[in-house]
Amino acid sequence: MKILKWIIGIMLTALSTSCLKETQLSIDNDLQPLQLNDGWESSTLINEHIDETTIRNAFKLFFDGTTLPLAKSLLVIRNGKIVAEAYKDQNRHEAAQTIANVQSCTKSITSILLGIALNESGDLNTDVPLLQFFPPDYQTRYADKASLTIKDCLTMQDGISYNGLDDARALVYTKKNSIEHILETPRTTTTPAFKYSEYPPHLISGLISQLTGEKLAQYAEERVFSELGIQDYYWETSNDGLNIGGFSLSLSPRSLAKIGQLCLQNGQWNGQTVISQNWLVTATSKQSISAAYGYFFYINENDGSYSMRGNGGQTVHIVPSKNLVIVYTAFPYSSNELWGNNQQLIDLIKSACQ
Secondary structure, eight states: OHHHHHHHHHHHHHHHHHHHHHHGGGHHHHTSOOOOSSSOEEOOTTTTTBOHHHHHHHHHHHHSSSSSTTEEEEEEEETTEEEEEEESSSOHHHHHHOOEEOTTHHHHHHHHHHHHHHHHHTOOOOOSBGGGGSOTTHHHHTGGGTTOBHHHHHTTOOOBOOOTHHHHHHHHHOSSOHHHHHHTSOBOOOSOOOOOOSHHHHHHHHHHHHHHSSOHHHHHIIIIIHHHTOOOOEEOBOTTSOBOSSSOEEEOHHHHHHHHHHHHTTTEETTEEOSOHHHHHHHTSOOOSSSSBOSSOEEETTTTEEEEEEGGGEEEEEEGGGTEEEEEEEOSSSOGGGTOOOHHHHHHHHHHBO
């Protein structure tokens, strides 16, 4: 298996390097924001007070084929306008509008949708037992989950046994009700401790369906996507038809950027409240006892920024202090040995914003 990963890595690096030879000569043109009829405004680095040299150094990392061999797109949005974007694709217009799996960035969007659903129900309290929203017999059938709260799920502190990729696959392909599949899994501890898992966001998907009477994708389209002008998307389901709460939502890079911008604008879009600001403040601040984690968001306590993250290095990094959104997407199906590390790239972009 390691040899196979090494071979794949060499092939992908060779492909990226080949693309680099063609794009280096026109890197200046490749950074210019595209003019598409999708609601985005564009601006220049100078007008938005961004250091051009530093930004170009960041995009060189994106293009170099070694640091981030699986990179696909990079967008910089400041003050609500796209100031730079690049794609490792010869047809930039096509790449900008092609949907792809954003992987675990899906979790953050699930968190947003729960906030909307709870707000519509009139109660944003997450310290209540999850199972009280499901059929009455669940609390007796799954007694070890009776004390499991909504917050336990949102913070990955649910304590339900989870063993990685095999369990994620089993969740998607189980012939049972997918929620019951999770609830039948032992809860090994009730002591809050962060453990990354695909089970909690899928439980939240089920909760949203219980609260709204709608599947997650339908609810997302009605409450968020339509408001933001997002028309093209795909959201995979488990075998029982429930949209997967933790991964496998496909969006274009520009649509993903709109979700980040919506968060940056405290849930406001075109003068309308899409998400409760109170929910966003809570969801994007540290809530986990043992990790820098909110409600399916990663938290940077040093500068108040926060992120959506997914397999392959997918990232939506939101920096309120700089009115900045950074979107990075990459080939989504890989081991983390091939991802590279986009932190240097993100840090460069942040430092470029004066």
